[in-house]
Amino acid sequence: MGDYIVRVLAQEAGVRGLACVTTGVAREATRRHNASPAATAALSHGLTAAALMGALLKTNQRVAIKVESVGPLRKLVVESDSAGNLRGYVSNPNVALAPPIGPGEIPIVIGDQGLLTVVKDLRLKDLYEGVVPLQSGKLDVDLTYYLMHSEQVPSLVEIGAPIDVNGMLRVAGGLLLQTLPGSDVNPLAELAERLDDLPQIGELFSNGETPESVLAAIFGAVDYAIVERRELQFQCACSWERTRQGLKLLGPAEIRTMLVEDEAVVDCHFCHERYVFNREALETILEELEHAQNDAAESL
Ligand SMILES: [Zn+2]
Missing domain, CATH: 3.55.30.10 (Hsp33 domain)
Known part of the structure; x- marks a missing residue:
């Protein structure tokens, strides 16, 4: 049952x-x-x-x-x-x-x-x-x-x-x-x-x-x-994409620190699912954050 x-x-x-x-x-x-x-x-x-x-x-x-x-x-x-x-x-x-x-x-x-x-x-x-x-x-x-x-x-x-x-x-x-x-x-x-x-x-x-x-x-x-x-x-609501969005909220400085380590590993509190972000994934996040910053600066 x-x-x-x-x-x-x-x-x-x-x-x-x-x-x-x-x-x-x-x-x-x-x-x-x-x-x-x-x-x-x-x-x-x-x-x-x-x-x-x-x-x-x-x-x-x-x-x-x-x-x-x-x-x-x-x-x-x-x-x-x-x-x-x-x-x-x-x-x-x-x-x-x-x-x-x-x-x-x-x-x-x-x-x-x-x-x-x-x-x-x-x-x-x-x-x-x-x-x-x-x-x-x-x-x-x-x-x-x-x-x-x-x-x-x-x-x-x-x-x-x-x-x-x-x-x-x-x-x-x-x-x-x-x-x-x-x-x-x-x-x-x-x-x-x-x-x-x-x-x-x-x-x-x-x-x-x-x-x-x-x-x-x-x-x-x-x-x-x-x-x-x-x-x-x-059933946990976490996913790789949601975790990625969470990392983005930490800001560019934090992502650069993670790049020094070559990868970031995030464990979900609720379900212990492990999400690994390699160099390429972290670089993409950093690019997106820098683009967003440039766009914000241009619109001022
Ligand atoms: Zn989870």
Whole structure:
């Protein structure tokens, strides 16, 4: 079974629900970043949070979640677009903590003091940005707090990415319940109680439950409809050309320094793809920059 997210709507109750499995995405990220079991757990939580937030976007919009804290992980950055393309990295992929690692250990890895920042590119003139202080270092609890206090939408997030005694990620996944604008919060509270009675989401998925069956268990007799089912994948937006444009922004002096070394090697933070710029490629960049400078001087 590949990774996917399901979005449901309980129109009458005024609640939307999302549930996703992200095991494949999390494993791909772990492999690319050569992450320790503890860093894998945190990165998997982050990617799942990004998948949930990404599913709330409209077409071509993007969201980034950044956690900066005092914990050994230091920094976590994850991104999603509206099409379910996920990527992310952590500052310290070598955090050491003996497995098994469950929800209780996540604050030890992430740290409980710091900031959670959500940046959205909604295709408007300015980026939307919301920041809240970390409440617990449990990413799902902190994201719930962010949605309640920064976006002011009563919500509930639960994420699971259990690491077994051998240090392997068993599954990754999560869910998000949210009151629709203008709706009463009581139905959400009732769903939250039902969720409380269920095992942790990581346990549910480990035991063979699916996003659909988890949502069915939570919504129970509440009338709802599945409105979307979308595949999720680890997919970085980087490319040789984008990296080249990034190098150009450094300016001619920086490119001349690189030419002394005969080549420039750029590693993508998010996916560890390596882009090599040889002498010829660097000379082309330098020519383009010098032309642009001459054109600017002539137009003065
Ligand atoms: Zn990349």
